[in-house]
Amino acid sequence: MMGLLTGKRVFSIMALCMMVGLLLLPIVVALPSPAIGEEAPAGDAAKKDGDKVEKGRDVYYKTEGIVVGAPAPKTVDGPRDYPRYNFESRVLLWFANQQHLYYGSFVLAVPIFCMIIEFMGVVTKDKALAKRYDQLAYDFIKISLTAYSLTAILGGILIFTFLTLYPAFFSYLSGIFRPVMHIYALMFVAESGTLYIYYYGWDKMKEGFLKWIHLSMSVILNIIGTLLMFLANSWIGFMMSPAGVDEQGRYLGNIWHVIHTALWNPLNLHRILGNMAFGGGVVAAYAAYKFLAAKTEEDRAHYDWMGYIAMALGVAFLIPLPFAGYWLMREVYAYRQQMGITLMGGLLAWLFIIQATMIGILFLSTNYYLWQAMGRMRGAEKYQRYIKYLVFLLACGYMVFITPHTMVMSPAELKAMGGQQHPVLGNYGVMSAKNGGINVIITTTVLSFVWYMRGNKVSTVSWAKFGNIFMGVFFACAYINIIWLAIYGYYIPANVRVGLSVPQVATTLSCLFFMFALNSFMMKGAKQMGPIEWGKISARSQYALIMLATAFTWMMGLMGYIRSSVRLFWHVNEIMRDNSPWAYTHTVGFAANMISFNVLFFWITILFVFWLGSLTAKKVPVEAKAGIPGSVPQPAASH
């Protein structure tokens, strides 16, 4: 058998085994090794010595455990606990954290895209299309490679910032997470090793069995990346909803309790989806930039296609994102009701109005792009006259979604309006209406996607007429059901009303899954009115992609700030108090400026990354072919 394997195959299998080994290494290292007595719990040692074993009660799990850690330090404002430069330490940390998070999200999301696109390339039967997918996946990973180095540098800066400005807090946190700190570091090594082999092995493993090995590497790369993110999420989960420690903050010896806090899983899901949507947005913006700067029809076609794929992947993860957000908020309320009220009904509520505005902008930009994109296919004109109705639905949903419940007003304004709430518009400021608003927006986006997918096709199945009518009726009934449930919520008590969001979400998801499936069945073997003319799209559409990416970036900054601010004056909620002079909540204006600065900085640096990528691209030996207008360029044979 071994004789049949070529040297390349042996090497690639060895590389794959090495990656699996790297993936498992942290777990092996984490196993206790009582034989050599390294991991003997402190409690056991105490027993041997005949000392009294001190026990503590877990603040979240309510289980008893042996105290093995020091209590959370009671910090005081001064150079010992809070050394500082002549600047607000929190702002410096905010900046370092946010930049690391932006790049971290990007480099975790893009390999997932790569995996999906490479897989599509492997399974597709059309060889030309397979080659295009492969080239696209390679383009994606190339962009993320430089960003990966920057992520590591920013991670280093973040640790130095913590050590320099918040030594007491960082020391406590790293003490609590000590049992998994080395796992995190080893995972990082495994991620780097896998990424470099995956990238540099692309050409060597481009066909047959080796291609499957290469694809398997991308799966391992993404498993490692996801585990890394889960570990990082456990730190913020612990800070918001601590577990595994007693009320003094003493570690009780169960690291799983520390990691698996009340908010860990909702945060994990929310961040995976958020990272994917963000990564899609950034790659789409890259493609848009390259499209706008393209000199040839061939390049324009390629980057138009790239932008569309990135946008579609990003939006595929954006659609379930609000639902993951609802789950997170539900868990926040379940953990501490007061925390939920601070977020959505108190100090930070106004930021949620800004968030709603940004979410609306994301969906409006997506729809606008899809409508513009229909311009590049013959036959899609038939939908143009209906777009105004979609605009109407989106505008109505958006206006309801962003209506605040109450506003900060002067006494004169309050008097003129007749109270805290506007007599008419005030009705739209409640969750019942907002749930209806966002579900109308998402359902309309699904409808735009369905129209786009069937733009240049005419179904040839015998039941096409029924299929079209059924689709129309199903969407109409879905809208009616969403709006009905929103109105119904006004007439029933709050404890029943809260449950209505579930059927509303189910209605939207039904449209997404059933109508996409129905459309795919109907379009099987459909008559094409003409090919999709990639590159024949308005420049406006590309600005919509850039808008989409910027809105993603801004919203990520905003939501990160909200999530972090909800701890108020606590480093670790109810365990370790923040006694620095900056333990207060900034004004909305200051926060917005800070978020904008972070967004601007990220985009300037990512442009630098794109520029670096373009330097490499210039060295690629591309075949000098005459561009065929409207066709997608063939990728180079090698990288």
Place this chain on the structure above:
Amino acid sequence: MSALNNPVIAVIVSLIIAVGYFTLVDHYLMDMQGLDYWYLFRQ
């Protein structure tokens, strides 16, 4: 199948399926949460 391609029949059949489906979704998803979808109508 040809009868279903008649627009009037298609609309009627589609309406029955869609309205029935969404009513079931509303009822059972509220029921799963221990809540009564028909609360207002029972008062």
